[in-house]
Amino acid sequence: MRLTVLSGPSGVGKGTVVAEVRRRHPEVWVSVSCTTRAPRPGETNGVEYHFVDVEEFTLMVKKGELLEHAMFAGHAYGTPRAPLEARLAEGVPCLLEIELQGARQVRAGIPDARFVFLAPPSWQELVRRLTGRGTESPEVIERRLDRARTELAAESEFDAVVVNDDVTRAAARLVALMDTD
């Protein structure tokens, strides 16, 4: 199975590590999720996410177009099914970066996918990264830290844990866990 699912708490560096994987391993296909949250400065529709409104998202769920979907900090997120299934059918190594509830849904449907948890070197470092990114208000940061506690408690459900101490090393460890040959 050439599907790898990467999860981990907000601010741990999932986006940064996935960007490093993209840069060094163009053979890996990274799924672009749909979300109802607003783009951050520098984010482009169709690149980091497909930014959609609640009506569009609800319609996609209704039509069964999402492999999995979940709410996170007040917004909906989901993985479009068709592009992923097409890449998997071609034998391309695929990577999903999604939160815990979504990872559990994928595991229920595709149990032989590989589930990798990206962990922070420490709780203090997680708080530092999430705050230091400077993209969220204190209230949103608090909500994400609350959620992070739940996500960290689920680490043992995953097939492997990669500690994001150094981005290059974490990306290399992630790729080593993927079935990329």
Ligand SMILES: Nc1nc2c(ncn2[C@@H]2O[C@H](COP(=O)(O)OP(=O)(O)O)[C@@H](O)[C@H]2O)c(=O)[nH]1
């Ligand atoms: N279930 C699910 N979670 C997703 C999807 N896309 C992104 N996420 C997760 O949603 C959470 C919030 O993502 P985002 O708003 O980009 O914030 P960030 O990860 O802190 O930069 C993160 O845990 C993502 O991994 C998806 O398609 N499905």
Ligand SMILES: Nc1ncnc2c1ncn2[C@@H]1O[C@H](COP(=O)(O)OP(=O)(O)O)[C@@H](O)[C@H]1O
């Ligand atoms: N290994 C690392 N060491 C130090 N800072 C990091 C590392 N990985 C990511 N960061 C920083 O932490 C912040 C959160 O990273 P991001 O990729 O947005 O996390 P996530 O996608 O998991 O929410 C960013 O400011 C990023 O530059």
